[in-house]
Amino acid sequence: MSDDPFSSVLALVNAQAVCAGGFTVGGDWAVAFPPPDQLKFLVIARGCCWLEVEGQGAPLRMGEGDVLMLSAPRAFVLSSDPTIFPRPAREVFAGATSGIFALGGGDEMLFLGGHVDMAAGCGGLLLDCLPDVIRINGGSDKAPYLKSLIAQLAEECGTDREGVGFACTALAQLIFLQILRAHLAHEGELTPGLLRVLADRRLAPALRLMHGEPARNWHLPELARAAAMSRTAFATHFKALAGMGPLAYLAQWRLHLAQRRLVAGGMTIGQIAQEVGFSSDAAFSNAFKRMTGNSPSQFRLKSQRTAAE
The missing domain is CATH 2.60.120.280 (Regulatory protein AraC)
Structure with missing residues (x-):
């Protein structure tokens, strides 16, 4: 399953x-x-x-x-x-x-x-x-x-x-x-964000695709088909619940996966970038810094220091 x-x-x-x-x-x-x-x-x-x-x-x-x-x-x-x-x-x-x-x-x-x-x-x-x-x-x-x-x-x-x-x-x-x-x-009472979108059963098939293969180059039409919705309805519904569009959500999910791998160690930054779906190390580093305020190498160093304390 x-x-x-x-x-x-x-x-x-x-x-x-x-x-x-x-x-x-x-x-x-x-x-x-x-x-x-x-x-x-x-x-x-x-x-x-x-x-x-x-x-x-x-x-x-x-x-x-x-x-x-x-x-x-x-x-x-x-x-x-x-x-x-x-x-x-x-x-x-x-x-x-x-x-x-x-x-x-x-x-x-x-x-x-x-x-x-x-x-x-x-x-x-x-x-x-x-x-x-x-x-x-x-x-x-x-x-x-x-x-x-x-x-x-x-x-x-x-x-x-x-x-x-x-x-x-x-x-x-x-x-x-x-x-x-x-x-x-109580999904109707949840504010837009991760939990709100996870609670919506209509979006579950599309989320399962993105979570299951985050490195794949997903396109809006195929995600909409998975949810049995039109492209416009899917994008509108997703943004209303998640607070961001489907492809922005996918990019953020990739970065969260990268955070976990950076903390775990054992992979180079280039390997992590490729595994989670970024086209280059530079694209990964720029996106990661926008989300966390730190470069991947800075984030890894800080997490290592925290673990050693």
Whole structure:
């Protein structure tokens, strides 16, 4: 089965969800967490609590099965009552290891948290398209499997069975995907850009062609035929959703592929230019600098320095 366009985006940024653990708690409590430095997801596996996210106004009441994803570095507070003064998470969890941590006071609520690792220099392709905060209701018909996945994750996190780490990682990956699918299901509310165009099923055949063979010299008429649309209708519809024309999108996709290859190493700049579909090293370097502000060699050097830190 060939990859759908959204899968190719997730593969390009190498999105890897990780369940970092969680805690049980009861009674009166409040914990303040610092701004995360990665895309983070918060899961209420049992019970309920209040969640206050920096810059998001009034606290949110979170119930069993609810999930919230933060794509921006915003501090947040979890509590049984938003009027309780919170203790810093670094103090509360000092000395805690991975797994489920008992905060004391009972186990009325079970919270699970995780983050999503992405390839250096490539994660912005996805992160820049996401709102700062995404909340998915556990009973939403847009995420029909979310509640059962959360229940399975909670069960695995509470055991020491063989392969528990593998299972938790796989379930976290599926939960992350369900969050994104639920977000994409509200396609009419998405702003023009990558996610909006990926959510449109009419354009999927054309996107599959461009993602599958990015180096090919695609022409507008053949992409329009793949989408079963006239050339004009296709170009107009694509630009309305993507914020750019189909061939401009293809050029940008090639540059994102080049970013990943520059970070990975093992190929010369000339080889990368040819593989992703540029006619010359100069054309590639000029286009790359327009998009990133750096030449390919500068981008590679910066990514190597970042990885070494």
